[in-house]
Amino acid sequence: MARPMSETQTLYAAFAARIGAALAALEEEAVLPAGTPRDAVSVEPPRDPSHGDLATNAAMVLAKAAGTNPRALAERIVEKLAGAPLVESAAIAGPGFINLRLVPATWLAELRAIAALGPDYGRSPIGAGRTVNVEYVSANPTGPMHMGHCRGAVVGDALAALLEFAGHRVIREYYVNDAGGQVDVLAESAYLRYAEALGTDIGEIPPGLYPGEYLVPIGQALAAEYGDRYLDAPADEWRPLFRKRTVAAMMELIKADLALLGIHHDVFSSEAELQAAGKPAHAEAWLREHGLVYDGHLEAPKGKEVEDWEPVELPLFRSTRFGDDQDRPIRKSDGSWTYFGADLAYHMQKAESADELIDVWGADHAGTVKRIKAAVAALSEGQGRTIPFDVKLVQMVQLLRGGEPVKMSKRAGTFVTLADVVREVGKDVVRFTMLTRKPEAQMDFDFAKVVEASKDNPVFYVQYAHARISSTLRKAAAEGIAPADEALDRLGAEELALVALAAQFPREVEAAARAREPHRIAFYLYDLAAAFHAFWNMGNDDPAKRIILTQDAQLTAARLFLAARIGQVIRNGLAILGVEAVEEL
């Protein structure tokens, strides 16, 4: 046990392993029952730095299993840890915390580990061997992306990157809702533009159709390709073609918008193709076999008057068996599939190639979470394997400009497009800002504030820290000094404190990945940037604390080495968020 740390082993991983070894030893001595689960054992920095460098709650969470009290068990664990390499002292505190004080060389080893791992520093194996399907965006293919889609897009994309960094294989997926009635409306709208392109005066776009200008080029393209062939033809003749062509064009628009945000999906699944392949019918048959679909009557909606309510018999999925409030229809009275019916089959399809599913939805779809969770639960049960399934609900974003709400009307076609916003404030600002709040909390997005270049704005604050590091390295290079790790032992307490914070990056990644919360990375980076800015400013008060000391090349090289590693961690974190680490501002 207690192997010395290797070049590339990170601190928290090393000590988690060491404590595990100590616990295993105690199992052999029968102090702990064999096979005691250790999931709740954590290794973390103590709240108060004066307590030491690392703390573990092992004694507290395992005391019950050991049949003793936390402090007594802590003593047994401390015996095993006290003599370990790099440990200066191990003490029991409070209700049974074990505080470890480490020799300073520990931090220097971590610095070298960051250097050795580079862009891989912080990667975790917790997801190894697991494939996660993350479905996000899935905006209807009826027009360009608007700001209502933005937050889910960014959160989903960052979540996918985070899970990948934490070792999962990730499938980024987009569900194209190209089968519903709205797509007919879209086709009709495009048909109008087609007629317009051929010289017909179409006047005002009738209410209910899509009025957006973005359909004009589609109409022109269709006119150029087909001439007036469909101008006086019955709708049945052109509708399927116009649907297909317009949806395809809309998806190109959407993909271009997503590209502006740096988002690229691996898989686009078409609802229409899903239906054409008979997947929903197959799902229905399977569910009927398992007694989970039956023909029954839908209850009238509660708390809401429906004038022409008539009970009809429909095929219902027994979602109440899995916690839903009502059984849900999978087909309409005309026999076509409901959105849910197709979505249910879609989730079955996704589960074929993934161990785990995550959907990122807007909060306006909160009402349908239970039924789709019920569907996946039914699938899990029927297949006899657990399919973990999470729906991340992303709350609304209120758009402001200098404190005033930005007026939007979908009907009038005056929504704020994602492309406009990215053009105005930039990709990095949009992405980072969307991640500075937990997704389930509502947020404001103020155009005036997010472009502010001050510490009030976390994007700039973090990028500024990185730019400062870059410029320092440039300046040092110009003076002929390169970062080097030969004299790291000359680094002082302030420098080691900075390393201690950087060393937490791997566990932040793991915690964020486990919680499926990429915003934690953004907050961590803010803290790390703050620590670096504070460190930097010590050089303003005391010139001896500057990074570049022309009269001491050796110490300068060591400090540059430190600064470069902090920069590396910032880069790795920003990479998860999909934000550029700039070299200068």
Add this chain to the structure above:
RNA sequence: GCGCCCGUAGCUCAGCAGGAUAGAGCAUCGGAUUCCUAAUCCGGGGGUCACAGGUUCGAAUCCUGUCGGGCGCACCA
């Protein structure tokens, strides 16, 4: 009426698997600029973690209820 989310400093929000004395920014007050980028930093004041119960060695965190705000509640998507 029902379901989901939220409620933490004057404002905007963090709070990491239930852990030690609840944190940051803004605002406010007082300081640092012959400087490697002051686009930054240091310090002061500011809290009944909405409220009431419960679970336990320990709750901002978990459970129940109440109040307040948001979203949703069609065979729509």
